[in-house]
Amino acid sequence: MSQPIAFTLRVNGKDYSVRVPARRSLADALRDDCGLTGTHLGCEHGVCGACTVLVDGKPIRSCLVFAVQAKGTEIRTVEGLAQEEKLHPLQQAFWEHHGLQCGFCTPGFLMLAAGVLEAEPNISDEELKHVLSSNLCRCTGYQNILKAVRAAAVEMKKRPK
């Protein structure tokens, strides 16, 4: 096996020095090397979206990216959504609209929705459903996730950037 590579991952505005083999996925590095276990692995082949994080603002599947590829980027994970203990509007809306049951897919949906709403605050309901259909949830039947994201979109537009 090739020698580990040492570099810095910038996650939620904080620098993490990691030393990992080239083949280590970003998801594994976030979870095992940065201790950020809020990012979950549901399939490890890019279908379920539970591992979605934002890299330079864009939602990506961290199971399909090598950690070393994320060098020099700004990564955001579910742990960075809330401000101190104050929930992000998406988190608050998921709570109020019962947008989660087991909660395993939730971080992926939150980050997917955060990335989309920040880029397209006026996204139509139909487009939003299209985007959210890229992640899997086995508990909720999606209806409350859609409701929550729509409600959060309204809240997020009210907030200063």
Next chain:
Amino acid sequence: MKYIGRSVKRLEDRTLLLGRGQYAADLAAPGQLYMRVVRSQVAHGKILAIDTSEARSHPGAQAVWTYEDVRHVPPIGIRLTRVGGLEPYQQTLLAKDQVRYVGEPMAVVFADDPYAAEDAAELVRLEVEELPAQISPLDAPEAALVEKGYGDLTAAYAAAHTVVELEVAVGRHTGVPLETRGALADFDPASGILTMKGAAKVPHYNRDQVARMLDLPGDMVHLIQGHVGGGFGVRGELYPEDVLVCQAALRLKRPVKWIEDRFEHLMAANHSRDQIHRLRAAVDANGFLLGLEAEIFTDQGAYIRTHGVTVSDLACAMLPGPYVIPAYRARAHVRLTNKTPCGTYRAPGRYESTFARERLMDAVAARLGLDPMEVRRRNFIPPERMPFERGVDTLGTRVVYDSGNYALLLEKLLAKLDYAALKRDLAARRAGGEKVGLGIGFFVEKSGLGPADKAVITLEADGSVEIVTGAASIGQGIETVMAQICAEVLDIAPERMRVVHGRTDRIDHGMGAFASRVTVMTGCAVKAAAEALKEKMGREKPPLTAEGWFRSTHMNYPYGAHAAVVRVDEATSAVKVERFVVACDIGRAVNPMLVEGQLTGGAAQGIGGALLEEFLYDASGQPLATTFADYLLPTAHEVPQIEVLVTEDAPSPLNALGVKGAGEGGINAAGAAIAAAVDDALARPGAVTRLPITPRRLHRITLSAKEAIR
């Protein structure tokens, strides 16, 4: 009622939303080893040799085990059903001299790092002489025959105006929780206690089994549940991997962690459904069923696992459903094939039997030229016959429907649909060339399996409350519901309560979470404990502790109906669900928001099973669905807005809360309703005989219709 009946926001959510959940993969212990399972790549074969030498010398590898290393450990036991003679079909921790399905554990590798464990596992050389694989259950060896019945069938056939027969089948599905299975076992030599974290569903039962299998005193084994990423019947049963992790922690004297990947999950965790039903009904001139006979074939896969023959048993017991049916006989053949072993999946035996029975009711309607809803009305058990002795047993209990007004629920559903107008509208669209249709399936569920649950509640000096239960969480919201029930008695806000579950070290008795039992059984135990505590509160000062029990020898029986409106796209043979309504009576809803969540989520899974999900195998027994690209879960695209109608017309007389379980009514009749809707869209009664209705199957149906016209 101040707290019960309110849509209280979940106590569970904040931690999960912040990304602070502790699922199995999030656990770690200093010095932990990682276990990787080496699995059979052939469906049936004789093991000639397993060469582990190269794997053993891989950097980081600490041990490699095969059957010889665990030969003293008994096979995985049977938790449910009292059918004897199943012992020969139990699964050993690692394959002994034969392999019987692709994915069967043959060896395990323990290494310092998960990547090294996986590398070393690939170096284990398996020499297997391939044998022919048994694929069809129809000519497969029979592990067990389940028989149930009552009444005089001969007389029923003698009096029949007509006999309606059909054969239908439900494909192989499974629960697919988003979190794969996993565990972390740790042995503490100082206390002598073995702890396995990552438990779910039935921790107390599994604790006893692990202790028995590894020859430890029961109180020296602790099973502890963290957050659980979905259950659905699959997760939390005792699997070979759980016991291997525990055995390894004992023998290797280091904590051992195992997390399966999705590829493994889809071929090693329990599958379910996969039943063929042959029904034969004696029907009078009015469409009343005088008698019903069922021959059921269950494709059990390679071994009998923890559920025994539960799924077949439940299919036989629940097939008669909401109808009177004076004479009945069912025979379920549990057959062994070279496929992944089967267990339960949400509404086990009912998703299948409801599909079969409701297809039959539609066939009766078509035969006699009656409206399908009218045939159901004529057969419903009337409310004045409640409680209704069904005439069969299941899960060690007599099936006695405790309460229900089936006709009323159907009328409420039809009113919600505006049935007559909807039928007219769909007929007009069909006349305009669209292939659209409506289907309705009725069902009876079961919930609240006993025999007993215990709860211990403590009022702390600071005014907070701890509720210790023997239940388990699989993500369904048990903490919130238990807190609401306790809050109602104590008049203390649910937010002041902390609910403990899934911990064998905190309570000596626990039955866990299955069979939609928690709200009924654990909920009533919490109520009893809270009442006992309240009595003490008048006399003494906190901290105060009280205990409560709830016992029940009978299950209770929620019921409902699903309605689907579908559109068939002739060009692609795809089915789009335009509208889906779940009507369900659960006696009383403790938290309506959570009940709706359960019903909606169940409906989504039911739609998946009706249209998308299936494990297929090729002729050599190779599984064709081992990734999410092949086993298709419904996405936000496929699931329409689910309309939910929760009624409380028939509270259960068997418990003081009047509650019945809400976990499985959302999925039960989804296949039945969608099949009927597709028939209606094609204007071909009885066209759908098999789920899922994939584009390939639908194309075949429409093709055969065109040929018939030619």
